[in-house]
Amino acid sequence: MKKNQQLINLKESKTTLPINPIFKKRFSPRVFSKEMVKEEDLKIIFEAVRFTPSSYNRQPWFFYLAKKGTKSFDKLSSFLMEGNLWAKEAPFLILACYLEKDNYGKNAYAQYDLGQAVATLVYQAQDLGYFTHQMAGFDRERAKEIVLDKNHIPWVMVALGRLGDYDKASEDLVQKDFHKTERKMDVFANI
Numbered sequence: 248m249k250k251n252q253q254l255i256n257l258k259e260s261k262t263t264l265p266i267n268p269i270f271k272k273r274f275s276p277r278v279f280s281k282e283m284v285k286e287e288d289l290k291i292i293f294e295a296v297r298f299t300p301s302s303y304n305r306q307p308w309f310f311y312l313a314k315k316g317t318k319s320f321d322k323l324s325s326f327l328m329e330g331n332l333w334a335k336e337a338p339f340l341i342l343a344c345y346l347e348k349d350n351y352g353k354n355a356y357a358q359y360d361l362g363q364a365v366a367t368l369v370y371q372a373q374d375l376g377y378f379t380h381q382m383a384g385f386d387r388e389r390a391k392e393i394v395l396d397k398n399h400i401p402w403v404m405v406a407l408g409r410l411g412d413y414d415k416a417s418e419d420l421v422q423k424d425f426h427k428t429e430r431k432m433d434v435f436a437n438i
């Protein structure tokens with residue numbers, strides 16, 4: 248069996264209850280295909296993001312997109328920490344920022360809402376057959392150099408693309424990704 252199929256089988260969450268397959272099948276790979284993300288798919292992904300719920304509907308998020316092969320991509324990837332350099336091979340890097348302030352003043356829920364917007368991005372992308380990998384491991388201070396508005400606070404980077412070929416990937420990345428991602432069991436208590 249090809250390594251990709253083995254990885255997909257390994258990563259699929261074994262749940263006892265019938266959760267939506269979109270949650271069972273998502274995982275964050277480190278090996279991406281060179282295949283470019285389609286322009287129309289990007290539009291769909293960010294159309295979905297627009298409909299994310301947010302506190303007082305303040306929509307405190309802004310995304311910078313960079314396509315591999317452009318100066319913007321090189322700039323974004325130069326902010327990555329060493330352990331995330333695999334993301335340089337992804338066809339798209341996205342810098343997700345929260346808006347610290349708006350017309351109503353400081354927004355205490357901005358980071359929370361940005362997280363929800365990124366989750367929308369992740370699952371809409373997955374629904375279109377893409378994979379994503381979120382990263383906090385980059386130089387957030389340096390990323391501030393590229394934002395168009397000083398109110399955009401860089402918070403997370405996302406690598407986006409199709410799953411790459413693990414049969415051709417470096418042994419190091421194969422080792423890092425070939426493990427089951429454990430989950431805790433208790434997430435609620437009835438009170």
Ligand SMILES: Cc1cc2nc3c(=O)[nH]c(=O)nc-3n(C[C@H](O)[C@H](O)[C@H](O)COP(=O)(O)O)c2cc1C
Nearest residue numbers: 273274275276330331380381382383384385403428
């Ligand atoms: C806010 C955030 C920051 C993350 N930062 C990194 C990172 O810098 N490098 C990395 O390899 N993975 C990073 N991850 C991915 C997580 O490690 C991953 O989602 C978690 O281990 C669960 O694995 P899964 O997404 O494959 O289910 C990050 C995820 C989130 C949500």
